[in-house]
Amino acid sequence: MKQINIGGVPEHFNLAWYLGLKNAEYKEAGINLRWKDFFGGTGAMCKGLRDGDIDMAVILTEGIIKDIIAGNKSKIVQVFVQTPLIWGIHVAEKSKYKTIEDVKGTKAAISRYGSGSHLMAYINAQNNGWDLKKDLDFEVIKNLDGAVEGLTEGKVDYFMWEKFTTKPLVDNGTFRRVGNCPSPWPCFVIAVREDFLKSNRDDVKTILDIVNNTTSEFKEIPSIDRMIANRYEQEIEDVQEWLSLTEWSQDNISKETIAKVQDELFALDIIPEKWDYKDLVEDL
Known part of the structure; x- marks a missing residue:
């Protein structure tokens, strides 16, 4: 076989x-x-x-x-x-950031370069009229567990991932979702x-x-x-x-x-x- x-x-x-x-x-x-x-x-x-x-x-x-x-x-x-895909834009539950505009220019967690979390950060930036050279900064965190650690410890500021997959982390107070970004x-x-x-x-x-x-x-x-x-x-x-x-x-x-x-x-x-x-x- x-x-x-x-x-x-x-x-x-x-x-x-x-x-x-x-x-x-x-x-x-x-x-x-x-x-x-x-x-x-x-x-x-x-x-x-x-x-x-x-x-x-x-x-x-x-x-x-x-x-x-x-x-x-x-x-x-x-x-x-x-x-x-509906990408949720997430911050740590205790983060000072409340809106998508608040995370402009801060550090985005991505699973790796070329990943969806990386490419969709560009789409989100474009949707909101950000400067793609100045307002995007990335840190590789490998996976969802890495994002939990990175956001909680303040190593990164926001993270984009499919919103229903991350919903339990929003419900339990690990993440807070500040907005959504559907893939076009x-x-x-x-x-x-x-x-x-x-x-x-x-x-x-x-x-x-x-x-x-x-x-x-x-x-x-x-x-x-x-x-x-x-x-x-x-x-x-x-x-x-x-x-x-x-x-x-x-x-x-x-x-x-x-x-x-x-x-x-x-x-x-x-x-x-x-x-x-x-x-x-x-x-x-």
Whole structure:
């Protein structure tokens, strides 16, 4: 049985993968799919793809586009979550900062350079009319635990992360959320290493078919809200709100979206050039 390694963040967005693995759906199709949690987010997954530690990744759209242009030999094969990601902007509960404007020019915690928390800090700065050269300062904290430590100890001033994942930390008084910043495009895509894709195209298609079957009916799974609340230690009403806002996709990313992401990243000086659609995306 062929082993295929896939990575993603250990968050509620990816429960569909867990369910398919739990039900042995991939094994029944002759694929030993091995899931790896990446607590360091998109930057860590980009490194995993580059190093060959994983063959596939469920990864932030803007992060993988930036990294492919920077030399990561991977291709986007599908959108996984169609709706934007809502990034919460967090400070320590006892921080003196009360608004988004208050954190202008202060130190932002990021999981690593090229991660979503890094790139979205630029989007947030642009949205608020900040000077991108003077008003952004970064400190690498690796993951959510690092952010808790950094904010609590005052090493960093604010941190951007998906707001429902961090909601328990807001509820228990670790963080305070001063605002939100939705990503301006579909948030998660599935990317595959190019050399792996060349020789395993049919297996990748099979994997996508299985997970798409789950996501297309995800909201109809009995007691799915309670399952998510228990597994990810969320309040049931937060899970229900998140489910109402989130739509999965079974289609590839559009040319319009690829153009929009690149236009934004280029304007922010995050990528040095814009690439053709075919150099970033593979249709299966």
